[in-house]
Amino acid sequence: MKQKIIFLILLLITNFSFSQENMFKCLSTKLTKDETIFSKNYLEILNSYKETKAYQDKTIIEIPIVVHIVHRNSHANIGSGTNISDAQIEDQIRILNEDYSKTNSEFPNPPRNNFLSVSGNANIKFCLATEDPNGNSTNGITRTSTSQVNWDADDNSNSTCHQANGMKKTICGGKDGWDPARYLNIWVCDLTNSQSNGMTLGYAYLPGLLADFNSSNDYKDGLVVDYRWFGSTGIATPQSDGRTATHEIGHYLGLMHTFCEDMDASGNWVCCDNDNTNWGGYVDDTPAAKDIYFGIVSSNTNNNTCNDLIYGFSNDQIDMDENYMSYAYNTWMFSQKQVDVMRSTLNRQDWLGGRLNLQNSTVSTNCNGTISNVNYINKNKLEIFPNPSFGNIKFKSEKKIFKVFIYNILNEEVLEISTIQNNQINISNLKNGLYFIKVITTNYESSLHKIILSK
Numbered sequence: 001m002k003q004k005i006i007f008l009i010l011l012l013i014t015n016f017s018f019s020q021e022n023m024f025k026c027l028s029t030k031l032t033k034d035e036t037i038f039s040k041n042y043l044e045i046l047n048s049y050k051e052t053k054a055y056q057d058k059t060i061i062e063i064p065i066v067v068h069i070v071h072r073n074s075h076a077n078i079g080s081g082t083n084i085s086d087a088q089i090e091d092q093i094r095i096l097n098e099d100y101s102k103t104n105s106e107f108p109n110p111p112r113n114n115f116l117s118v119s120g121n122a123n124i125k126f127c128l129a130t131e132d133p134n135g136n137s138t139n140g141i142t143r144t145s146t147s148q149v150n151w152d153a154d155d156n157s158n159s160t161c162h163q164a165n166g167m168k169k170t171i172c173g174g175k176d177g178w179d180p181a182r183y184l185n186i187w188v189c190d191l192t193n194s195q196s197n198g199m200t201l202g203y204a205y206l207p208g209l210l211a212d213f214n215s216s217n218d219y220k221d222g223l224v225v226d227y228r229w230f231g232s233t234g235i236a237t238p239q240s241d242g243r244t245a246t247h248e249i250g251h252y253l254g255l256m257h258t259f260c261e262d263m264d265a266s267g268n269w270v271c272c273d274n275d276n277t278n279w280g281g282y283v284d285d286t287p288a289a290k291d292i293y294f295g296i297v298s299s300n301t302n303n304n305t306c307n308d309l310i311y312g313f314s315n316d317q318i319d320m321d322e323n324y325m326s327y328a329y330n331t332w333m334f335s336q337k338q339v340d341v342m343r344s345t346l347n348r349q350d351w352l353g354g355r356l357n358l359q360n361s362t363v364s365t366n367c368n369g370t371i372s373n374v375n376y377i378n379k380n381k382l383e384i385f386p387n388p389s390f391g392n393i394k395f396k397s398e399k400k401i402f403k404v405f406i407y408n409i410l411n412e413e414v415l416e417i418s419t420i421q422n423n424q425i426n427i428s429n430l431k432n433g434l435y436f437i438k439v440i441t442t443n444y445e446s447s448l449h450k451i452i453l454s455k
Contacts, residue, residue, distance in 0.1 A: 064363040070189040088234030095242035100124040106332035120339035127365035146173040150190035153200040181357040185222030204248040223248040253342035259289040271306035287317040388452040391428025399441040
């Protein structure tokens, strides 16, 4: 906790010395407003969402995702630097699926319960694609080695390879995205800022790009997350709780920040109900908020920066700093009206600014939360049991197993076994917890599996 508090103080000092533009750790609003097509397509979603009664629809919506790891040439080994591990990707998908199903650890008893009655369950599940655009098998992850050291999030110029979106183009040293109407593309890379000593953790485009008849902008659709803020394990910074991707997908599905992003002529922050406007989605259950709160949210947090009576509320409320669309240090909820907007986005045709094709995607997916090796799916037919294990693990495989590696949740190798007798191993000398097992079979085919040790 002491380490987190020190980081928070540094974050506050650093951020308040930024220029106005670089003060934001998420560039979604700026990038989106630079695209004039959003003023029409995105607003059409928001003007119609109240008619869909999306929140009453409790069905789970599954979204196929592909994670593009764009890493430096010098980080050739998976798990090294910008070339993050499969385990770190799995951890991020777990966090997304918890946050978008209201099964995250903060519920049912969050650090404070002021907004418990309006907290919403989006019922959205993110699943790795098992089929690429050409119909080939995939584990839903691409890895691209590049000579580009990092990508300047501030460079949104008109050049072909401007760096804010350069990681999304193969010709620019990045990786071309897959059909954005059928896949949610997520690029993970090293982000930097040139205009000051700013810090950008990630960004995404609001809905509307795919409704533009000029499809040259389609490649931008999706989200970008810095590799140090993707997930909460592996190479992720100790301060990352994996909620950067949660926040950015909120933008991707139509949500705005909960805090006001406007200043007066003198450069002073002003009050506004940022997301209860025609641009913000008519989200009327998140109170108005002035300025940005970067701090910790606890039972003692009682920020009240605006008089909510002015904005149509029946009583003045504290700021909803725990909302995923805020900048607080710890967040844990969407509101019900935010859920309405996101599900309405997924129920509206693409040509009208929605993402209906994504909801109805025919892409085959892996929704079990564990990254499957393509060879394992099609050839090895490997089974690992029992799971949870008391210490003795058995394998059932059509191919000979000649090496097994065991990793902890920090992606550290804790055990290497080269002698596998009777297709079983014993890991009872390890402590109870979650582990990842990498199995190598003949022809150096490998697969990664998750197992729980409970002795």
